[in-house]
Amino acid sequence: MKNYIKLFLAVCTISVVSCEDVIDVDVQTDTLRLVVEASLDWEKGTTGNDQSITLRTSTPFFDTQSTDVIGAEVNVTNNSTGEVYPFTDQNNGTYTTTTFDPQIYVTYTLEIIYDGERFTAEDTLRPVPNIKEVYQDTEDGFDDETIELHIVFDDFQDEGDSYFFKFERPQDLLPTLEVGDDEFINGNEVDWWYEIDDDEDEEIKPLLPGDIVTINMHSISRPYYNYMDIVIDQLGGVGIFESTPVEVKGNCINTTDPENYAHGYFRVTQKNSVIYTVE
Structure with missing residues (x-):
């Protein structure tokens, strides 16, 4: 048995030594922009x-x-x-x-x-509307046991308003980005809610008591809305039902x-x- 182990180790050593050739790999480089x-x-x-x-x-x-x-x-x-x-x-x-x-x-x-x-x-x-109220609840999200935040504001009477929201917690690696428009809410009071899904793989926890959330609400032009809509879609990943990255x-x-x-x-x-x- 000992002789077999010695022979096995010798073969492994020869294999490792014989695989020390340098291999040049061409890495694709894009235009510097x-x-x-x-x-x-x-x-x-x-x-x-x-x-x-x-x-x-x-x-x-x-x-x-x-x-x-x-x-x-x-x-x-x-x-x-x-x-x-x-x-x-x-x-x-x-x-x-x-x-x-x-x-x-x-x-x-x-x-x-x-x-x-x-x-x-x-x-x-x-112009961006004033935020009238921020409150928390558990009734409107996808999980009735998970806390969601609500941002309440009045959309302007003029049609064509677009919004960009950024939600940040210190413990998260990246903020949550969302966009919306007034196609179906023009001129009305808006209750925009935000919820975080529990993701053990990414070590992301839902909103918990004591969490500090910075909320930024921007009024944006329609071209920027279209741009961010695509960006956010791309950030969503490439699962079986996701769009192909472009x-x-x-x-x-x-x-x-x-x-x-x-x-x-x-x-x-x-x-x-x-x-x-x-x-």
Whole structure:
């Protein structure tokens, strides 16, 4: 028996030594693209003057170097008045301004000059309703034993309102994102509820007493609603009944070379924020 074990070990050793050849694997690389994180969010009740935009490049596979974009020229223009708001390069991929003037129903244009190319995008700022009430319950969700949160507000009389909600708990890796519109609720009081499903695989727990939830409610343009609707659908995974993942393009257009488009989105929103502690 001992001789058999020795022979087996010898064969294994020879096999391991003979498999030490270096194998070169070609890793597919995509075109490096500009990535634009330009969310000009105006908190209701503030001036909204302080805004920032982040620029980086997409990351190649196995690349650990910084992808911050430095040296770009970044401006936002009020299309109604022609006033230009320059964003100052902070030399870390962030560009900031302290003079932005948000105005309801005004369309703003973002312009980025980077690496000899010009990128533009535009979005329209729409008003957000006041949040009348936030409360918790267990009656309207999918599980009558799970706590859900309710956000109550009055939709405006004008048709075409769209909303973006972000719910965050400190213990969760990612926030929950949701979008909605007023197609069936126009001009009415809206009771928007939010529930977290128990997911043991992802170690996600439902809402429990003591949980602190930050709620951000944005009023958004219809193009941004369409964009986020696709993004949220893609984040839902690729189960048997899920949609096939596709590349989601934002609204940033390269006017110099349209084929070299940017990732990301330029949005201008008004928002309400509430911090709620579950009881």
